[in-house]
Amino acid sequence: MAKRVTLAEVAARAGVSPITVSRALRRPDTVQPETRSRIDAAVADLGYVPDPAARALATGRSDVIGVLIPSATNAVFTDVLSGIYDRLGESRFDVQYGITRYDPSTEENLLGVFLRQRPAGLIVAGIDQTPAARRLLDRAGCPLVQVMETGPDPVDMMVGFSHHDAAAAATRHLIARGYRRPGFLGARMDPRTQRRFAGFRAEAEAAGLYDADRAETTDQPSSVGRGAALLRALLTRRPDTDAVFCNNDDLAMGALFEAMRMGVPVPGALGICGFNDLEMMRAAEPPITSVRTNRFEMGARAAEMIRARLDARDPGPALVDLGAEVQARRSTDGPARHPSAGQ
Amino acid sequence: MAKRVTLAEVAARAGVSPITVSRALRRPDTVQPETRSRIDAAVADLGYVPDPAARALATGRSDVIGVLIPSATNAVFTDVLSGIYDRLGESRFDVQYGITRYDPSTEENLLGVFLRQRPAGLIVAGIDQTPAARRLLDRAGCPLVQVMETGPDPVDMMVGFSHHDAAAAATRHLIARGYRRPGFLGARMDPRTQRRFAGFRAEAEAAGLYDADRAETTDQPSSVGRGAALLRALLTRRPDTDAVFCNNDDLAMGALFEAMRMGVPVPGALGICGFNDLEMMRAAEPPITSVRTNRFEMGARAAEMIRARLDARDPGPALVDLGAEVQARRSTDGPARHPSAGQ
DNA sequence: TCACCTAATGATAGCGCTGTCATCGTAGCC
DNA sequence: GGCTACGATGACAGCGCTATCATTAGGTGA
Known part of the structure; x- marks a missing residue:
């Protein structure tokens, strides 16, 4: 040891009082340059x-910055962490980070753990805290950023994007490419997934193409593997489904x-879009095709905003929308023209 | 706040001295049951x-347990974290965790950060610490577990498996399935990757099937994407390669x-094994086909060993080998019988 | 009955640092 | 020259907890 x-x-060793050393370390400009250099030398020596x-x-x-995320293995969150x-x-x-496992009461507990350390800052995923958690956050007394999505009524700062709008854009893309019977695959229906589903639904309805029976979720x-199972279930029930918007990339993969296994050509008979x-x-x-979300950037910005506040610099706007863009690829090139199907 | x-x-509130409260909280058996319950009530009330x-x-x-891993996004490490x-x-x-980015000097720095907090325990990935880092670990003065692999000369405790042997087993599997011109795809040649390569090589050599020209690494x-590029490069240089042992699953995928794109049937013309x-x-x-490694279990065991030590319980053996098993799947079902190739 | 032990509780003194005020020069000004 | 203003440094106390030793009460054996 x-x-x-x-x-x-x-x-x-430097021939000064302890408090001067403390000052030299924390606010170097408040001590005489000469004294400071003597102190620096002593620090280095010892x-x-x-x-x-x-x-x-x-x-x-x-000096702890607490990070609260639902999962430590989901690539979405690990990218933010990164x-x-x-x-x-x-x-x-x-x-220091805590994993909520998508469980609100775990989130409250972990918040307590962090708060009692009087953290320098806090980064929490999402905007769906329970009232109790929200109360804790309100009195956190430190810079706080909600990441992953944007929404009304931020606790403090916020950086993310609109899951609803991103999903809507993806759905528009499918429709623009000529798919007319789009379905939705979703797993782990957390609040963000729900909002993506809502975006899909809104856009499909606007085009008169929404069919509740084409939503396959769990x-x-x-x-x-779940993505494979969901597609099979959907195509078994509604074989004429011609595209799927998948709630995330694992499902899309x-x-x-599964489409390969079933002999369904992609993109000709089935368009696939991930997230x-x-x-x-x-x-x-x-x-x-997938929707690019700027996950790394989200984490980076959140960290910077907190640092800026702690250093009393300008953190910039309190609400940052990083957007999300559809990356069109071959999997949604559009349905093959069937002589029979006309359209 | x-x-x-x-x-x-x-x-x-409990009508006792502070130190008694402290004791009641930390070693309940050392205070009178009656006193203790009064204290418990006060704690709850306040x-x-x-x-x-x-x-x-x-x-x-x-009460901080420090975890040092190379990457926060690689699924291998996030599973351990989990x-x-x-x-x-x-x-x-x-x-509390630190990311070394596979950089030894970053690892040393982070070790310093952790150590100055006098952590309750430390979990570090790998066995390839620099001499300086090793020295720090030796004097850490807390329970310490090296995870991810087993090896000689543990600092304290160790839980992992032999990457060399696991790769050798995978290679044996390929050979047993009839592949005769196996290659190796490797990226990020960190020490564990190197040892996997060594295992592949040893086994291939033992079978008289090693060809240095079939190792494609970066x-x-x-x-x-890298896996696709590596396979293309390998097959371009050595088109008769009939199987690849990939250093990890991303490469295998x-x-x-890429095999699909090139029209190379898997497993008939090319066997693929991941890790x-x-x-x-x-x-x-x-x-x-891939080699199952018990990543979650590795993390869980490491955490348990540390807790056991801290609670003065028996932590069990200091060196735990969790092994790794080849999960044989269709991608290595064996080469198709070519009328011409005989074999 | 008394020395002597044990169990339960308390008093005291820090752990290493920083907030707050006090002190001491020295420069600036009328 | 005497005053204020200010910059640099220091003394002191205390953050909330626990290690250590002291104290007290009750029990034991001779």
Whole structure:
């Protein structure tokens, strides 16, 4: 166990008082350059590093930035995490994260865990906190960013995009490409998924093409295998379905494989569109259309906004909409012209 | 900002001294049952929660468990994280993680960050720490688990499997299935990848089937697209290659798609084997053979071993080999019998 | 009955740092 | 020259908790 070097020892060596060392470290401009350099030398000689616990106790503030996400394995969240980490990894802040497992009461608990550490900042996924959680957030007393989506009534700051609009855009794309009997595949119907479904539905209805019977969903977690199963179920029930908007890319990938197994040509007999635009969509055969969401950027921006606030810099607008763009690929090139089908 | 309730306030309400409250909370068996229940009631009434910083300062120990992994997006590590979190999420411990980006000097830095918090435990990925990092670990003064692989000379505890042997088993499988010109696809040649390659090579050599020219590798990060590119490069150079052992599942998936694009039948003309056995391998068409590694379990066991040590329970063996099993699927069903090829 | 132990509780003194005020020069000004 | 203003530094106390030793009460054996 490396023995701890204290401020007092550094002070003694530099021939100043401890508080001056503390100041030299935290606000270098408030000490004489000459004194400062003596202190810096002592710090270097002794290999001094401040004790975060002591600092937290004295200031009533920790350097922990808490991140609350539903899942540690879902690529969507890990990309956001990665963005956060990219901007915080080198800083004085420590990232601590909690996994809610999509469970509101777990979220409340974890919020409590974070809050009692008096975090420097908080990043939470989504906008669907329970009233109790919302109350906790309101009194968090630290910069807070809600990520993943935009919505009304932010607690503090917000960076994301409209899942409803993104899904609507994807649906418009399917229709524009000539598909007329679009379906929806969804798993783990969390609030964001619901809003995507709503976007799909709104757009399909606007085109007079909505058919509630073409929505195949489950509360089970999403996976490639689930996507295959959902497509099979949908095509069994409504074999004339000519396109599917999949709630995420795993489902889309599963749908593609299942279509292969069933001998259904993609995109000729079935258009497939995913959501999130994971890297594999581009590499698939055929490449799969998906909606690009800026997940890394979302995390990065959230981290920057928090840092800006903590450094008393301008964090920019409190609500950042990163948008989402349909990446059109071969999987939605449009239905094959059947001599019989006319259209 | 929720105002903090202190030990002293609880003590006053319960009519005891602060230290007794402290004891009642930490070692309930050392206070009179009657006193304890009075204290418990006061804690509940006041909604008291201990201040982790104060505790850390007083004890010289934090409840932070540090986790050091190379990447926050690679499914391999997120699954391990998930396992860790599964066993630590409900405990008094807080997980804090650092991302090394496969960079040894970043790893050293992060180790320093963790160590200065006097963590309760440490989980680090891999066994290839630099000498400097190794020195830090040796004096960490807390339970420590190296995860992801097994090897000689553990710092403390270790849970993983032999990447060399796992790759060798996969290679044996390919050979047993009748493939005779196996190649290797590898990206991001980190130490574990290197050892997998060594396992492939050893086994192929043992069968007299090793050909250095059939190893297609790159230092670039792994991805599905990369797998496609690597396979194309390999088949362009050595068109008679009849199987590939892919360093991970992303590459395998990319190889499958590229084979489709090139019109190469899988498994008849090309056997494909992945590594890690992500969920999507089973759902692919054809389903892809892969090597199942117990990632979640790895994290879970590591967390348990640390907890056991901290609770002075028996942590079990210090070195746990979780093994890895080849999951044979259609993608390696064996080469088609060509009238010409005999064999 | 008394020395002696044990169990339960308390008093005291920090852990390492920083907030707050006090102190001391020195420069600037009338 | 005497005053204020201000910049640089220091003394002191205390953040909320726990390690350590002290104290008290009750029980034990000679």
